[in-house]
Amino acid sequence: xxxxxxxxxxxxxxxxxxxxxxxxxxxxxxxxxxxxxxxxxxxxxxxxxxxxxxxxxxxxxxxxxxxxxxxxxxxxxxxxxxxxxxxxxxxxxxxxxxxxxxxxxxxxxxxxxxxxxxxxxxxxxxxxxxxxxxxxxxxxxxxxxxxxxxxxxxxxxxxxxxxxxxxxxxxxxxxxxxxxxxxxxxxxxxxxxxxxxxxxxxxxxxxxxxxxxxxxxxxxxxxxxxxxxxxxxxxxxxxxxxxxxxxxxxxxxxxxxxxxxxxxxxxxxx
Amino acid sequence: xxxxxxxxxxxxxxxxxxxxxxxxxxxxxxxxxxxxxxxxxxxxxxxxxxxxxxxxxxxxxxxxxxxxxxxxxxxxxxxxxxxxxxxxxxxxxxxxxxxx
Amino acid sequence: xxxxxxxxxxxxxxxxxxxxxxxxxxxxxxxxxxxxxxxxxxxxxxxxxxxxxxxxxxxxxxxxxxxxxxxxxxxxxxxxxxxxxxxxxxxxxxxxxxxxxxxxxxxxxxxxxxxxxxxxxxxxxxxxxxxxxxxxxxxxxxxxxxxxxxxxxxxxxxxxxxxxxxxxxxxxxxxxxxxxxxxxxxxxxxxxxxxxxxxxxxxxxxxxxxxxxxxxxxxxxxxxxxxxxxxxxxxxxxxxxxxxxxxxxxxxxxxxxxxxxxxxxxxxxxxxxxxxxxxxxxxxxxxxxxxxxxxxxxxxxxxxxxxxxxxxxxxx
Numbered sequence: 079x080x081x082x083x084x085x086x087x088x089x090x091x092x093x094x095x096x097x098x099x100x101x102x103x104x105x106x107x108x109x110x111x112x113x114x115x116x117x118x119x120x121x122x123x124x125x126x127x128x129x130x131x132x133x134x135x136x137x138x139x140x141x142x143x144x145x146x147x148x149x150x151x152x153x154x155x156x157x158x159x160x161x162x163x164x165x166x167x168x169x170x171x172x173x174x175x176x177x178x179x180x181x182x183x184x185x186x187x188x189x190x191x192x193x194x195x196x197x198x199x200x201x202x203x204x205x206x207x208x209x210x211x212x213x214x215x216x217x218x219x220x221x222x223x224x225x226x227x228x229x230x231x232x233x234x235x236x237x238x239x240x241x242x243x244x245x246x247x248x249x250x251x252x253x254x255x256x257x258x259x260x261x262x263x264x265x266x267x268x269x270x271x272x273x274x275x276x277x278x279x280x281x282x283x284x285x286x287x288x289x290x291x292x293x294x295x296x297x298x299x300x301x302x303x304x305x306x307x308x309x310x311x312x313x314x315x316x317x318x319x320x321x322x323x324x325x326x327x328x329x330x331x332x333x334x335x336x337x338x339x340x341x342x343x344x345x346x347x348x
Numbered sequence: 349x350x351x352x353x354x355x356x357x358x359x360x361x362x363x364x365x366x367x368x369x370x371x372x373x374x375x376x377x378x379x380x381x382x383x384x385x386x387x388x389x390x391x392x393x394x395x396x397x398x399x400x401x402x403x404x405x406x407x408x409x410x411x412x413x414x415x416x417x418x419x420x421x422x423x424x425x426x427x428x429x430x431x432x433x434x435x436x437x438x439x440x441x442x443x444x445x446x447x448x
Numbered sequence: 449x450x451x452x453x454x455x456x457x458x459x460x461x462x463x464x465x466x467x468x469x470x471x472x473x474x475x476x477x478x479x480x481x482x483x484x485x486x487x488x489x490x491x492x493x494x495x496x497x498x499x500x501x502x503x504x505x506x507x508x509x510x511x512x513x514x515x516x517x518x519x520x521x522x523x524x525x526x527x528x529x530x531x532x533x534x535x536x537x538x539x540x541x542x543x544x545x546x547x548x549x550x551x552x553x554x555x556x557x558x559x560x561x562x563x564x565x566x567x568x569x570x571x572x573x574x575x576x577x578x579x580x581x582x583x584x585x586x587x588x589x590x591x592x593x594x595x596x597x598x599x600x601x602x603x604x605x606x607x608x609x610x611x612x613x614x615x616x617x618x619x620x621x622x623x624x625x626x627x628x629x630x631x632x633x634x635x636x637x638x639x640x641x642x643x644x645x646x647x648x649x650x651x652x653x654x655x656x657x658x659x660x661x662x663x664x665x666x667x668x669x670x671x672x673x674x675x676x677x678x679x680x681x682x683x684x685x686x687x688x689x690x691x692x693x694x695x696x697x698x699x700x701x702x703x704x705x706x707x708x709x710x711x712x713x714x715x716x717x718x719x720x721x722x723x724x725x726x727x728x729x730x731x732x733x734x735x736x737x738x739x740x741x742x743x744x745x746x747x748x749x750x751x752x753x754x755x756x757x758x759x760x761x762x763x764x
Contacts, residue, residue, distance in 0.1 A: 106736070122517065359748060378597075
């Protein structure tokens, strides 16, 4: 289960980084183009560390167990050759159903307000959650979390400030920001719902359940929204499924683009 | 330092000063645009310290900088040129004198 | 001082290889030429983000993705440094954008060619950045201080760009047959446009003499182009790729490689706006700028509100 758990974290980071990287070259101003790319790089770096760890764990599995982990043909074909898998196999050879990121991070950029709202919800979660992960009994996870926490602290500051700026900026920016906050709200519940991997990990004493940080998260969000003169959404219906591989339709397109090289030219070094 | 004729709403220009490591002075690194001081510091972090160039950042709005007039450089700086006695090498000491 | 003596003072600084700084008197033509050259250079960095940027989401490995992201981000930084240098001459970044968006300002034509395969990321790094570095290194000693300082920073950061491109090409040329062909194809497509990057031949480049005198330019177009051909031809051997020019031949007497005739019609045609991607590139920049307007306005409005609040607190 630890493998699935690490993939959850890794997939969140990769997909989030992917979405942010779509802004590179298209940001609202040069300075922010550079800023958002820095954040994309942080997420990508985190994803790589986690995939490398996941690959290590996967490669240590007994041969018969290895073919039971994933549904995707591409990665299983590689596994069957007996070759050890690496970070790229995990990123590029798994199909939608094998991806475990939450629905929130795969949502499209739409505009700067959406992008900020998505980052803000996610950064606030990571900020509190990685606080716990730093103390994980798993040394590798703890080390990755410690590094990530520093990055996330900055990400949260950046996204919070933008929520405030846009919320309490012009009439138009206020409207757009509130709209984005509302629209993405239904994807926030999933962060705190334990997947079977989350539960198993908590039981093993490796990390606490994600719901542990729910109250802190909500307080932070409420505080920032208040400062931003925005209204905290009240909807209670929450979408979920990403953590178990049931994604939104956006995910297929995202992967088609991201994985096209490895799928078109299988087994080559780049 | 620029007057934007097109858009009054252009983010102001800031000058960025970076301390590259503890114990050194802040040094002018370049400039950038930001809506306010806080954002200027963060933009400076993202623009000018991507390669571990700094441990501390100062920003100041460019229009707040007052500079000496190059037209006056002769009167400002040249009078210092004949004060060689301000420099230690002006003084001849016997070789036996150490640590001075 | 009368204009005459300003001019004499300026000339003497230039002659003695001393930097000109923003507050120094400078001839109008010098200022105009610099604004044109620096802003063109900045625009090239910003437009240059697009052909590579569109491969960020498709990079074939996570390592390559990280490198490409960092590289395209560097280009944004370089554009920023250069716009800042131009701003010291009394033009705003917004005005420069306006010139870019309306087609009044030019940028390097090479970015009007499409990036079709992953090997293009290699070819761009190796050839386009290689040519750019050759153009840029002499500019670290250019006469205008802010420009020279910006270029020092640019060149320092740029040094990994060409290497990563060459590394991509090397990996491809040592890879499968499909990959080797991909590399050769990219080389073939980017070679001639890279040679054009150095600008028209000296005989047809009217600004060269004045610019060399002002140390805005330190070598002529043809000098740099020759140097590029000499260096790149040797590097292509390491990659085991075939030169896309049948006329490349070592000339013992000149101590240089001779090379074929550049299609200057194509060059001027692309400069005029008829390249395969001129329209897409400008459209993409305009779109980003226009769609970013409400964001920039909101940030200013918020900063203003904050200032007001702080003033009110102080007044109370």
